[in-house]
Amino acid sequence: MADFTMPSLGADMDEGTLQEWLVKPGDAVHRGDIVAVVDTAKANIEVESFVEGVVQQLLVEPGTTVPVGQVLAVLGNGVSAAPSGEEPVAPSPEVEAPPVAPTHAPKRAPKKAPKKGAEEAAADVPVAAEVAAEVTAERPGSVRVTPLARRLAAELGVDLRTVTTTDDAPIRAKDVRAAAASPAPVAAAPPEPVPEETHPAHQPPKADAMRTVIANLMSRSKREVPHYYLSTTVDLGHAMAWLHERNRALDVSHRLVPAALMLKATALAAQATPALNGFWVDGGFTPGGAVHLGIAISLRGGGLVAPALHDAADLSVEELMAGMRDLVTRARAGHLRGSELSDSTITVTNLGEQGVEAVHGVIYPPQVALVGFGRVVERPWAVDGLIGVRPVTTLTLAGDHRATDGFTGARFLTDIEQRLQHPEDL
């Protein structure tokens, strides 16, 4: 018997709202299976189970906000515990593709509901079924829904299954508004002005909530973590030339962006300097083991998440590039996994081409280092006694002085710089 609890998805999370169950009583759950979608102040997260067993009871209904640590579901450890076993614990390869079978309409209560009364358990079941049906309607493969549209639908009380779109486009906010406006009388149809499209009235609460959690965590970081800051300018002449040469021959889908090289160089350097790759907990440093590179991703409409690219040092540059694209896509679509938000060992923030020349970041506790890359700019640069124009970037480190000194940090930055001089070896 094991409890599935509301996980802590990072130091900035105190509570979460259960949005969807992706399992129902009787389902077998394996370690790593995605069992629920949880909404935190920052993002929708797909939460994996860290325990194994058969779902006996779902204790929390979708829409409920509960603190970290509260039990959400009870898992038993065998077929016998399964309710009426309509499909006895097959190995569940289909868990990635959300479980569905919308046809089943479980009306039976679990026969052996531990602790709770049967009627209460029974009440949970239809909810799960309903959610499963909703999941089918909203998941890729059938219909895609933008995050904004999903929020709007919830607020306007629009059933997404009834929303139609032209061709195979995802359901967008305007489709939801149209659906809300046309059939049924809807309280206060949204006003027309187009600029509202991107900053509709309903968005501030979510954006405010995200600002609040970011502010709280960063305040704590600034209060508790004695930061030191280092900065160096890196010549990217070789790296950019190598990248363009490589990309010239390739189809778009295989091209790399400069950030892929920067992240790989950082991951390798972090692996070589374990003192910067880990966590400060209970007054001491715990090395992170592998390098799970947190990548700061800005979300459209404001806010920031920094999911982990697991084992980044062991990925080829191509794999890293693919992983980065995947993370960004899922971060913006609200499909990040719990483990990606909770186990970064060091974070990189890359303000990219539209940004500024340098970023002096704030460490994301309990991590002990944050690496920043500024925009790549062309600057006069001396090479072998001659001045030339070279692409350069400003590389920075915010380090936790409790864990390391500037000496270690400097060696680390130099290591990244050196690796970027040999892009072909990354």
Added chain:
Amino acid sequence: MTRDATTMSPAAARAAIAAAITRIVPDADFDALPDDAQLRAELELDSLDFLSFVELLSGSTGIRIDESDYPDLATMGRAIAFLTARATDGGGRGGK
């Protein structure tokens, strides 16, 4: 590369560009976007978004887009000119 592009009207080019961008920025508002506005800055496209945009656009029009062509996609106006010109070249290697 889904089809041969022999000619492309400016309207078709605009539609293709808008469709590709919409996949990346679902709520992009083209009415509020002048043809000379910098797409990347206005729509907050980072390098990965831009790559996806190029990929989608290349896929839907069948026109090869190299890295050296990226500046030609800076604004809606330039991108339309680029696509229509490249399409009449036969979709292959244009100048450069």
